Amino acid sequence: MPDVEFERLKGQDQEGRSEELRRALSLPPIEGAEHASEFARRFLALALEAYRRDRITKSKLQHLAGRIGLLPETVQMLIESAGLADSAAESALLPG
Numbered sequence: 747m748p749d750v751e752f753e754r755l756k757g758q759d760q761e762g763r764s765e766e767l768r769r770a771l772s773l774p775p776i777e778g779a780e781h782a783s784e785f786a787r788r789f790l791a792l793a794l795e796a797y798r799r800d801r802i803t804k805s806k807l808q809h810l811a812g813r814i815g816l817l818p819e820t821v822q823m824l825i826e827s828a829g830l831a832d833s834a835a836e837s838a839l840l841p842g
Contacts, residue, residue, distance in 0.1 A: 751801065755792040764791035771827050786814040790824075798830050
């Protein structure tokens with residue numbers, strides 16, 4: 747991911763997008779969390795946002811999520827919970 751894109755997504759996180767995503771996924775609030783878990787939460791929020799904007803593929807999202815210890819099944823659940831499954835299906839090409 748280019749540095750410019752990363753900084754843009756990081757800015758969105760600082761504006762509260764990751765907190766909105768946390769609430770949308772019904773995740774508990776982070777109180778006194780270690781830096782590692784905070785990083786993982788933000789990292790995942792940014793990756794999901796990039797996927798939502800079609801900047802990365804589902805495969806890349808799964809790869810990135812795997813780097814923070816998430817299984818592909820968990821990523822699929824997050825995609826569905828965030829309402830992103832439909833948008834990916836709409837962009838798929840179907841043989842006609």
